[in-house]
Amino acid sequence: MEKRNPRTKSGWRDYLDEIASFIVRSRGKCERCGSKKELQCCHIHTRRYNETRWWMKNLMCLCASDHRYFHDHPIELDKFVRETYGSERPAELWERLRHSRVWWEGEYKKVADELWKEYDTSQQNKTTRK
Numbered sequence: 075m076e077k078r079n080p081r082t083k084s085g086w087r088d089y090l091d092e093i094a095s096f097i098v099r100s101r102g103k104c105e106r107c108g109s110k111k112e113l114q115c116c117h118i119h120t121r122r123y124n125e126t127r128w129w130m131k132n133l134m135c136l137c138a139s140d141h142r143y144f145h146d147h148p149i150e151l152d153k154f155v156r157e158t159y160g161s162e163r164p165a166e167l168w169e170r171l172r173h174s175r176v177w178w179e180g181e182y183k184k185v186a187d188e189l190w191k192e193y194d195t196s197q198q199n200k201t202t203r204k
């Protein structure tokens with residue numbers, strides 16, 4: 075992964091998607107079935123809102139098949155989120171979305187910095203675990 079400085083808001087969004095997905099997939103296995111194959115970054119709330127789009131609490135590491143399953147079964151997804159992260163997690167996500175609004179460019183940069191910090195921590199944890 076390389077640090078970049080995109081020139082447009084949509085460039086920033088693509089870039090942040092890339093970093094966030096990388097961090098989430100580096101959890102290394104599907105959070106539902108434990109498979110290590112075809113890992114994807116699943117958004118509990120859609121990517122429509124910047125407030126949750128790159129928030130680790132909104133992201134799960136899932137295999138392609140469980141990812142598809144949850145998109146087709148939103149009620150099961152909600153149940154899984156409550157069981158896995160605690161019953162207060164859905165409300166926490168909605169609370170954050172209540173403050174959804176249009177972003178100015180500097181805010182994307184700020185999220186990128188936070189994600190890079192998260193990335194560095196995840197890399198360190200990996201090396202200490204070995």
Ligand SMILES: [Zn+2]
Binds near residue numbers: 138140
């Ligand atoms: Zn799975």
